Amino acid sequence: MNNTEKLDLTKITIEQFDHDNLAEDFWEKYHLFNEKSHRELYPDDSLPNREVAEISILEGWPNYYVFRDIVYKDSSKKEIIAYSFFAINREDSPSYEDNKQNSFIYILVDSRYRRQGLGSLLFEAIIKKVKEKGCKFTETDTFYDSGRTFCKRFGGKLINEHTENRLHMEEINWELINEWRNKGKEKAPMVILENYLIVPEKDIIEICELETILESQMPTLDGQDKWTDVYTPERKREIERMRQKQGYINYTIISREYNGTISGMTEVRYSRTDRPERIHQGLTGVLEEYRGRGLGKWLKAEMLIYIENHIPDARFIVTGNADHNAPMNSINERLGFKPYYYESSFKFRLTTAIKRMNKMT
Ligand SMILES: CC(C)(COP(=O)(O)OP(=O)(O)OC[C@H]1O[C@@H](n2cnc3c(N)ncnc32)[C@H](O)[C@@H]1OP(=O)(O)O)[C@@H](O)C(=O)NCCC(=O)NCCS
Structure with missing residues (x-):
């Protein structure tokens, strides 16, 4: 620039x-x-x-x-x-x-x-x-080449690379979506999908545990340097209150197993007043023991059907994925998500950054 x-x-x-x-x-x-x-x-x-x-x-x-x-x-x-x-x-x-x-x-x-x-x-x-x-440490994310060079100059270690992917509504292949939905039902016939805007009180502890586990499994470049996000009912409610204040609608679909366990989820966030054309895809994940039955694809398919039917202003869906998150990227690529921006995360050891700064002065 x-x-x-x-x-x-x-x-x-x-x-x-x-x-x-x-x-x-x-x-x-x-x-x-x-x-x-x-x-x-x-x-x-x-x-x-x-x-x-x-x-x-x-x-x-x-x-x-x-x-x-x-x-x-x-x-x-x-x-x-x-x-x-x-x-x-x-x-x-x-x-x-x-x-x-x-x-x-x-x-x-x-x-x-x-x-x-x-x-x-x-x-x-x-x-x-x-x-x-x-x-002792600090982290930052940047979409910019200037930011990447800047971070390296101060000794920042590259810890993650994400891509902001976008899927335009008119490019959705509805045949594929229906196929994923039907296959999901076929392979996991005893699973039901449920949805909510506010986490039901009866499920909140389980949902918080699920989100904490799924977030902790998000890959980083070397498997280390994870920022641990722990969800508790109080924190979840606080986030919900903040989103409501901002006028955001948070819509979640969960999969529930025959034994009552919540095995997976996908969520989106959107607003009628803040860039209503943009739908933000949030966390999607299936617990390890329930993977391999097409649940991830079924959840994503069901979400796109919801967006198509209920959010007339939606023009595109935005999602951020780690570049080495192979399963999620495979689903998103087949859905037609295209890279829009590359984002890099850097972590600084403060003593290293200070040494670098001292050398420059
Ligand atoms: C990153 C950013 C904050 C740097 O601000 P700045 O005022 O330009 O920074 P400086 O002038 O102090 O630059 C410091 C060094 O960073 C590196 N750098 C910054 N921009 C660069 C560019 N476009 N190309 C190559 N090197 C660059 C250079 O080494 C530069 O030193 P030099 O000019 O002596 O070669 C600014 O580019 C920016 O706002 N970028 C977008 C936001 C962002 O990415 N933030 C980073 C996350 S904290």
Whole structure:
């Protein structure tokens, strides 16, 4: 990405985001920055709904402490040109024990002001803060080549590669979908599919266990460096409340075995106000002992039929898959999902990043 404007790093103003003390015109400036960045990545998509974007900033990370820095071009604070943020698990989070030494960071610089040292400046500040919080590691994800080079420069280890895949509704092969649905019923005749928008109270403990197991089985590049996500009923309800606030509808289909066990699931998320053409495919998975009977394909087929019949605004489905997740990729490829973006995840050991930073100064 080429710079188009010279930046004077001595003039920038960095402020910690404080939702209790926001200037009246803060959101307008934030949306201009956010929408410009969104257009850079997704030039053909509609823009995020502003109200939803605000709710996401204010409460988008349940169970985490989140710290954000907002960067203005100068002291007049007319224009936001970058932000950085980091998140660490709260002590009362069910994932705290497994992840307490880890954290998540992200830095985004307006494309006009890249390659002038701002990203490095923000990285340095963030790494110091994360260390102060007692973390030894931090992770980040990036869709950008600039981000990949940037992470490698600071000693980031590539831990995962994902592809954002998209399937356009008009490209769905309905014959295949019907075949998968029929074969699923044939091979697992005693299994029934159920659906819900809010997890039924009677199943919530089992669903949380299922999601925790399935998430833990998501492959990483070397089988290590997993960010463990633990679901508990309280956490699940908190996520549901947050999605409802954002106006998102979460629709899930589960498979139930003859003995009552929930053996698999698939979920989607969509909104009638925030880019309604976009359906976000969430977690899909089948417990190990119930695999090999076409349940994964049946669940996915049933979900596409639901989308076709119930979400008239749907134009495409977006899913993020690890590149080495062979079973899921095989299902998605046959469904016609096509790669749209490549995303890389990096993990930094803070001591290594600090050594690299010291060498540069
Ligand atoms: C990654 C990002 C934050 C870097 O911000 P920046 O202000 O351009 O960073 P810097 O100017 O401090 O660059 C530091 C180094 O990163 C590397 N780098 C950054 N962008 C690069 C590019 N487009 N091509 C090659 N190297 C690049 C270079 O080594 C550069 O040092 P150099 O200019 O002395 O060669 C910015 O490109 C961005 O916002 N990208 C999109 C979001 C993202 O991917 N974030 C990364 C996850 S934290």
